[in-house]
Amino acid sequence: MPIYAFACDACGHTFDRLQKLSDADPAVCPACGAEGRVHRQLTAPQFRLAGGGWYETDFKKDGDKKRNLAGDAAKPADAKAEAKPEAAKPATESKP
Template sequence: MPIYAFECAQCGHSFDRLQKISDPDPTVCPSCGAEAVGRQLTAPSFRLAGGGWYETDFKKDGDKKRNLAEGSTAKPEAAPAPAAKPADAKPAT
């Protein structure tokens, strides 16, 4: 079950509540009793650790794993040459 953060618009009291997604949000502030409670927008509290995501994380053990954070094994395409400047072009200032 997710933890939701709430704040009272009347007194500014902040509190968290562990509830199901289908449960109704609280409407009454536990601090002042006002019916001015609203859900706060919060950032997720998890961290991805490790060497990166692997292309074959969910494949069979015999398949070779390739770290997607290190780039692909395919050769990059050559970049096109920059266009030539006209002879009467002024330098940028």
């Protein structure tokens, strides 16, 4: 069950509540007793997605090839440069 943050507009009291998604939000402030003045606050998530993207085979065996579902957009800029070194080389060949 998720934890939701609430605030009272009447007294400014903030509190957290562990409740199901289908449960109704509290209508009464536990500090001042004001009815209809409690609202849900928007809070930051407690996890972070890091890395080069999502892979379709994240839960398969190590022998299977992993393919990045985000495509080239998820690769760092220096990885893109390493992938095509021919394009970065200047043409300095001269013929006698």
